[in-house]
Each structure stands twice: as structure tokens, then as C-alpha cells.
Amino acid sequence: MLTTTAFTDLSAEMTGRVVTPSDPEWDATRQVFNLATDLRPAAIALPRDVSDVVAGVGYARAHGLRVAPQATGHNAAPLGALEDTLLIDVRELQEISIDPGAQRVRVGAGVKWERVAPQLSEFGLAGLHGSSPDVGIAGYSLGGGMGWLARKHGLQTNSVTAIELVTADGRAARVDATHEPDLFWALRGGNGNFGVVTAIEFAVYAVEDLYAGVMFFPFERAGEVLHAWTELAPTLPDELMTWASLLQFPDTPDVPEPVRGGSFAVVYGAFLGTEREGRDLLRPVRDLGPAMDTFAVVAPAALGDMAMDPPDPLPIVSANALLRDLPSAAVDDLVAAVGPDSGSPLAMVQLRLLGGALGRPSPGAGARATLPGTFSLFALGVPEDEASAATARAYLDDVERAVLRFRAGHYPNFVEEPADASAFFDADTWARLRNVKALYDPSDLFKGNHHIPPAEPGASAQGRSAS
Numbered sequence: 001m002l003t004t005t006a007f008t009d010l011s012a013e014m015t016g017r018v019v020t021p022s023d024p025e026w027d028a029t030r031q032v033f034n035l036a037t038d039l040r041p042a043a044i045a046l047p048r049d050v051s052d053v054v055a056g057v058g059y060a061r062a063h064g065l066r067v068a069p070q071a072t073g074h075n076a077a078p079l080g081a082l083e084d085t086l087l088i089d090v091r092e093l094q095e096i097s098i099d100p101g102a103q104r105v106r107v108g109a110g111v112k113w114e115r116v117a118p119q120l121s122e123f124g125l126a127g128l129h130g131s132s133p134d135v136g137i138a139g140y141s142l143g144g145g146m147g148w149l150a151r152k153h154g155l156q157t158n159s160v161t162a163i164e165l166v167t168a169d170g171r172a173a174r175v176d177a178t179h180e181p182d183l184f185w186a187l188r189g190g191n192g193n194f195g196v197v198t199a200i201e202f203a204v205y206a207v208e209d210l211y212a213g214v215m216f217f218p219f220e221r222a223g224e225v226l227h228a229w230t231e232l233a234p235t236l237p238d239e240l241m242t243w244a245s246l247l248q249f250p251d252t253p254d255v256p257e258p259v260r261g262g263s264f265a266v267v268y269g270a271f272l273g274t275e276r277e278g279r280d281l282l283r284p285v286r287d288l289g290p291a292m293d294t295f296a297v298v299a300p301a302a303l304g305d306m307a308m309d310p311p312d313p314l315p316i317v318s319a320n321a322l323l324r325d326l327p328s329a330a331v332d333d334l335v336a337a338v339g340p341d342s343g344s345p346l347a348m349v350q351l352r353l354l355g356g357a358l359g360r361p362s363p364g365a366g367a368r369a370t371l372p373g374t375f376s377l378f379a380l381g382v383p384e385d386e387a388s389a390a391t392a393r394a395y396l397d398d399v400e401r402a403v404l405r406f407r408a409g410h411y412p413n414f415v416e417e418p419a420d421a422s423a424f425f426d427a428d429t430w431a432r433l434r435n436v437k438a439l440y441d442p443s444d445l446f447k448g449n450h451h452i453p454p455a456e457p458g459a460s461a462q463g464r465s466a467s
């Protein structure tokens with residue numbers, strides 16, 4: 001282990017800062033979105049430009065450290081122990097350029113969706129962001145990125161057109177479909193295992209009509225609502241994305257008045273079409289008589305915080321599953337586990353409709369091309385202490401038990417604990433990822449939050465010459 005004073009050499013090489021455990025800002029700098037995560041790297045480098053990243057990567061390599069790249073820290077929990085690791089935190093790479101005519105965006109790797117989505121909306125465009133504007137474009141895109149327009153346009157990672165990064169040998173590169181295509185393929189799904197991304201370029205989409213909003217039902221009606229929604233959702237066209245959640249809001253001043261302290265069964269929708277068509281499609285749910293209904297014709301910017309995700313860091317325990325199906329009996333099991341009579345403290349149990357473009361590999365896609373299944377399930381608790389964390393985990397286990405037999409796979413962006421990343425890919429994709437890793441990072445310098453180790457020497461050559 002290096003002493004903290006050793007990082008003064010790196011500081012001298014960089015324009016940006018290096019923060020070590022002896023610095024007063026250490027705790028604030030290492031804090032991430034999930035307050036239950038206690039990141040303790042050897043030091044944190046905060047590059048201001050590409051040459052700072054080159055310096056950080058070179059320094060780590062020369063001193064026998066590993067490198068964990070990070071943008072916002074929204075999914076840092078799976079990183080686990082970071083002894084002998086330099087965290088390269090790109091939060092200060094904040095460049096944005098938007099070409100509305102070409103429908104292309106290039107952002108520095110520290111940019112969050114909240115800085116881009118409202119600007120795009122002014123041009124009648126939308127990026128494929130997810131439920132929270134606070135999430136970073138880099139980590140979201142490198143892991144997949146399942147958002148409001150995903151059934152029409154697929155995972156965000158498939159819309160990435162070029163990635164700029166610093167590789168393990170300290171080289172600044174720009175990779176795309178024709179330049180180092182193997183690396184470009186692996187980055188799109190392989191997250192932080194292949195280099196420190198400094199900028200990312202992606203396609204965005206014209207939105208002519210958008211009818212979107214949320215229907216709130218009393219929590220007691222959770223069973224009825226989820227039955228109606230799970231029957232309707234798989235029949236809907238790709239233009240309509242819909243989610244259904246059981247939400248229990250805290251009674252705190254940051255939560256808006258109409259929902260503060262309340263519990264609800266809610267149905268969300270974002271429809272790329274007219275209000276009349278959208279109303280027709282959602283009629284079976286609306287006929288149940290929501291207590292509050294915010295659906296309206298909106299600009300794309302309205303999707304930014306429509307999911308009402310918490311904006312500020314908080315302690316989180318979570319569970320997730322991609323589901324082949326969710327038949328009526330499983331809905332009953334889920335409602336029994338976390339519905340109105342369960343005593344569940346979980347803040348959110350969310351189902352998202354999959355299918356459409358999420359299930360169709362697009363030409364030239366990367367390692368994470370599609371997601372299997374009909375529904376994604378994500379549940380989370382916000383415990384205040386160890387005892388409430390244990391209670392929340394018990395309810396999360398009940399959620400997993402209720403749907404276990406329908407599990408079709410995992411979605412790594414929603415896996416918020418250390419996990420075996422081989423479970424996230426089919427065997428061929430996993431082998432190819434490991435081969436690309438062996439080519440570009442044979443000494444395993446980079447530690448993504450879901451780790452992909454290099455192939456052993458002599459392993460199958462699959463992927464090495466793929467384009």
C-alpha cells in the first residue's frame with residue numbers, strides 16, 4: 001500500500017485534484033449516491049482533462065495500483081473493497097455539444113442526463129435516459145440504459161456512436177464501429193473494465209407527439225391495479241412504454257405535498273403518439289378510476305423526473321430480476337409479499353414492461369444488445385439503521401421468492417451489490433468480453449463495478465478478430 005504522501009507526484013502531474021484519506025474533503029469526495037456504500041480507495045483522482053486521466057492511469061500502473069473509473073457513483077456498491085485502487089472520478093469532465101440537425105450529442109464522461117435532456121427537449125429531441133435525471137450518461141450507457149423510450153429505440157448503449165477513453169497502456173483513443181471495433185463492442189455493456197471513458201457520443205431522437213404521465217391509485221388497490229396492468233402491458237405497441245410501481249413516500253419536506261407520507265399503486269406511461277391513441281391504449285387501467293391522473297401531452301423534458309426518483313443521496317438496499325412472465329398467481333404472491341397488508345417498508349417495488357426494441361438486437365450492437373424477458377422488476381428499501389436494513393432485506397427476499405421461477409436474467413445496471421458478472425451475459429458474449437479484456441487490459445488494471453477478468457492465456461480466440 002502506498003502512503004498518501006506518495007500521491008503528491010500524481011498531483012504535480014495533474015491540473016485536477018488528487019484527494020487522499022488525509023485530506024479534509026476526503027469523506028465528502030468519496031461519498032456516493034447510496035449512503036450505505038463505504039468506498040475506501042487508496043486515493044481519488046479528479047481529472048479536468050484527458051491528459052489528467054492519462055497521468056492517473058500511468059501513475060496507477062507504475063505503482064501497482066488498480067484503477068476504478070467512476071462518473072457519479074450511482075452504482076458504486078458492487079465495487080466492494082478498493083484497497084490498492086485509484087478511483088478516477090470523472091465528475092469534472094462536463095463538456096456538452098449538441099448537434100440538433102444531425103441528432104448527435106457528445107458529452108464529457110461526468111455529465112448527468114439532467115444537463116442534456118432539457119436542452120434536447122427545446123429542439124423536440126430526446127435522449128434515451130431513464131428514470132432519474134441525476135444518473136450519469138457514462139455509467140448508464142456503458143451498462144445498457146433502459147429508459148422511457150426503450151421499447152421504441154432500445155437500450156441507450158445501442159445509440160452510442162463513439163467512445164473516447166484512456167486505455168490500460170495510457171493511450172487516449174476514440175473508438176467506434178470502424179476504429180477498434182472490438183473495444184467499441186466490449187465497452188457497450190462491459191462498463192468500466194476496459195478503460196477510463198472521457199467522452200461519449202450518441203444519437204438522439206425526434207419526438208413529435210408525446211402523451212405521458214402517472215395514474216395514482218390508493219395503495220389498498222395494488223392487487224387490482226397490478227392485475228389490470230400486467231394483463232394489458234404485453235399487448236401494447238412499442239411506442240408505449242409503461243411501468244407500474246408500489247410507492248411508499250416518506251413524510252419529509254422534500255416530498256411534494258400531494259404524495260408526501262402516502263402510499264400508492266401507480267401506473268406510468270410514455271406514449272410516442274397522440275393523446276387520443278394513448279388514452280385508448282391505457283383505457284383498461286384508467287377505467288379503474290385513479291385518484292390522481294397527471295397524463296397530458298408533454299414535451300420530452302417532462303420525462304426527466306416523471307418517475308419521482310429521489311434526487312438526493314440516501315441509504316439503499318435493493319433487489320432486481322428480469323422476468324419471462326408475471327402470471328396472475330405471481331401477481332398475487334407479489335402483492336401478498338409487499339402489498340397493502342404485508343407491513344412492507346419498501347419505498348418502491350417497480351415493474352417495467354420490456355419487449356419491443358429491447359428484445360431485438362440492432363445491427364452493430366455491443367456486448368449488451370438486448371434484455372431478455374417481458375418485465376423488469378426492481379425493488380428498494382431506504383433503511384435508517386442496521387435493524388431496518390435487515391427488515392428491508394427480508395422483504396426484498398420475499399419479492400425475489402415471489403418471482404424466482406420466472407427469472408429470465410439480470411440487468412447489471414440494476415444490480416447494486418457485488419456479483420458474478422458472468423451471469424449477466426450468455427457464454428459466447430462472456431468469452432468474447434474476456435478475450436477483448438485480455439487484448440486491451442491483460443494485467444486487469446481496470447476494475448468495473450461488475451468485474452470482467454481477462455481470458456486466461458491460451459483460451460479460445462473468439463472475438464479477437466471480430467468486427
Ligand SMILES: Cc1cc2nc3c(=O)[nH]c(=O)nc-3n(C[C@H](O)[C@H](O)[C@H](O)COP(=O)(O)OP(=O)(O)OC[C@H]3O[C@@H](n4cnc5c(N)ncnc54)[C@H](O)[C@@H]3O)c2cc1C
Nearest residue numbers: 069071072073074075130131136139140145146192197449
Ligand atoms: C435513482 C436511480 C435511477 C436509475 N434509473 C435507471 C433507469 O431508469 N434505467 C437504467 O438503465 N438504469 C437506471 N439506474 C441505474 C444506473 O444506470 C446505474 O446506476 C449506472 O451504473 C449509473 O451510472 P453512473 O455513471 O451514474 O454511476 P457510476 O457509479 O459513476 O458508474 C457506474 C459504473 O459505470 C462505469 N463507469 C462510470 N463512468 C465511467 C467512466 N468514465 N469510464 C469507464 N467506466 C465508467 C464503472 O464501471 C462504474 O462503476 C438508476 C440508478 C439510480 C441510482
